[in-house]
Amino acid sequence: xxxxxRGVHDILPAEAGKWxxxxxxxxxxxxxxxxxxxxxxxxxxxxxxARGIGEATDIVQKEMYTFEDRSGESVTLRPEATAGxxxxxxxxxxxxxxxxxxxYTLGPMFRYERPQAGRYRQFHQLDVxxxxxxxxxxxxxxxxxxxxxxxxxxxxxxxxxxxNSLGDEATACRPRYRAELVRYLGANAxxxxxxxxxxxxxxxxxxxxxxxxxxxxxxxGAPALGAFLxxxxxxxxxxxxxxxxxxxxRHLVSPRLVRGLxxxxxxxFELTTTELGAQNAVAGGGRYDGLIKLLGGPPDPGIGFxxxxxxxxxxxxxxxxxxxxxxxxRVFLVPLGEAALARVLPVATALRARGVVVEVGHGDxxxxxxxxxxxKLGVSRAVIVGDAELERGEALVKEMQSGAQRPVKLAxxxxxxxxxxxxx
Ligand code: ATP
Ligand code: MG
Numbered sequence: 001x002x003x004x005x006r007g008v009h010d011i012l013p014a015e016a017g018k019w020x021x022x023x024x025x026x027x028x029x030x031x032x033x034x035x036x037x038x039x040x041x042x043x044x045x046x047x048x049x050a051r052g053i054g055e056a057t058d059i060v061q062k063e064m065y066t067f068e069d070r071s072g073e074s075v076t077l078r079p080e081a082t083a084g085x086x087x088x089x090x091x092x093x094x095x096x097x098x099x100x101x102x103x104y105t106l107g108p109m110f111r112y113e114r115p116q117a118g119r120y121r122q123f124h125q126l127d128v129x130x131x132x133x134x135x136x137x138x139x140x141x142x143x144x145x146x147x148x149x150x151x152x153x154x155x156x157x158x159x160x161x162x163x164n165s166l167g168d169e170a171t172a173c174r175p176r177y178r179a180e181l182v183r184y185l186g187a188n189a190x191x192x193x194x195x196x197x198x199x200x201x202x203x204x205x206x207x208x209x210x211x212x213x214x215x216x217x218x219x220x221g222a223p224a225l226g227a228f229l230x231x232x233x234x235x236x237x238x239x240x241x242x243x244x245x246x247x248x249x250r251h252l253v254s255p256r257l258v259r260g261l262x263x264x265x266x267x268x269f270e271l272t273t274t275e276l277g278a279q280n281a282v283a284g285g286g287r288y289d290g291l292i293k294l295l296g297g298p299p300d301p302g303i304g305f306x307x308x309x310x311x312x313x314x315x316x317x318x319x320x321x322x323x324x325x326x327x328x329x330r331v332f333l334v335p336l337g338e339a340a341l342a343r344v345l346p347v348a349t350a351l352r353a354r355g356v357v358v359e360v361g362h363g364d365x366x367x368x369x370x371x372x373x374x375x376k377l378g379v380s381r382a383v384i385v386g387d388a389e390l391e392r393g394e395a396l397v398k399e400m401q402s403g404a405q406r407p408v409k410l411a412x413x414x415x416x417x418x419x420x421x422x423x424x
Contacts, residue, residue: 007121052083054262077110081127090297099132118279129304140243
């Protein structure tokens with residue numbers, strides 16, 4: 001037997017309903033806020049991610065699926081959607097549209113990570129980006145929309161909204177903070193894990209994100225970015241929080257919330273839960289005002305987030321029996337013999353065209369076995385056509401629950417079944 005690749009999983013029919021629920025809720029909520037869908041390629045030129053995510057990040061350093069195609073060009077399976085979305089925004093001149101340009105996309109992402117519960121090598125994200133507007137009201141609206149999605153799914157009460165400001169590269173605040181942090185991490189290097197020591201040089205802010213308990217005392221004592229914010233960043237963060245309050249979004253300021261990608265500035269946020277063990281982040285995002293320009297586009301600011309769909313699905317309760325049986329066949333047509341089969345096939349087509357879920361036997365099995373199959377499928381009604389019925393121009397309609405059966409004229413069968421309606 002050939003098994004699936006490590007860290008990659010199938011979504012079986014029993015689970016697919018939950019996935020549809022998440023995707024359906026996402027489309028409804030995002031579109032209510034004026035977002036439009038964009039569909040993007042699953043792979044891009046490697047340099048797009050190297051530049052757009054940042055050379056120093058974990059993703060680019062060790063998590064990308066990169067290969068040369070047959071012409072020798074280096075391409076990479078997308079580890080996240082923002083870089084590709086911004087590439088499309090620039091390439092197709094979408095910046096001429098009224099701003100903010102609001103886009104969403106959904107689909108698989110690929111990262112070579114150590115597989116564990118809630119962490120896969122192919123996983124799925126809902127990704128949302130609002131481009132070309134730097135007002136703090138937009139930051140708040142984006143976060144409120146994310147919370148609304150979880151409210152629709154009945155999960156809002158089980159999640160915490162954490163927000164922080166990372167300051168700005170362009171103003172003095174982040175470089176000043178970084179220098180201070182590097183000094184602090186250097187002085188306490190002996191009490192940090194090896195990965196943290198290495199990150200302290202490559203990507204010092206990301207060290208704050210280390211989840212190892214042995215690093216926590218040092219990291220919890222690290223200087224907080226909030227104290228270093230410049231006047232503009234302080235105002236932007238305060239405004240964002242005021243608008244969040246006005247929108248009724250309860251949130252927690254998490255001074256050490258940093259995100260994995262280099263390009264974030266100012267507002268960053270995460271939705272976390274205590275229910276998924278170490279993989280506690282369900283969604284995360286932030287502002288990335290310099291990124292579009294860095295990728296060769298106009299100097300448009302941007303803000304967005306990504307939701308980890310596997311983790312959301314894991315939080316959802318199993319659907320009740322009604323929902324699970326939602327697409328079960330309602331009618332099982334049981335022809336007994338070739339002539340009967342030929343007669344019922346158009347009946348099946350006509351019913352299906354009217355939205356009825358229909359299963360048809362092949363005409364070569366015994367009635368008892370077919371009814372057993374109908375029972376297992378959970379259909380509400382079986383329609384039996386044998387030679388005797390065919391001769392009389394009739395079918396036998398059998399209610400599976402009660403076992404009651406009665407003859408119905410074949411000529412009026414479709415209308416009769418439609419009139420009988422849904423499951424008894
Ligand atoms: P983490 O700290 O869990 O590695 P991250 O900062 O790498 O998360 P993002 O790049 O912000 O994650 O992706 C947004 C969301 O996508 C995460 O909050 C998480 O729910 C989900 N996610 C990220 N990586 C994976 C993965 N390997 N498998 C499943 N879901 C993932
Ligand atoms: Mg990660």
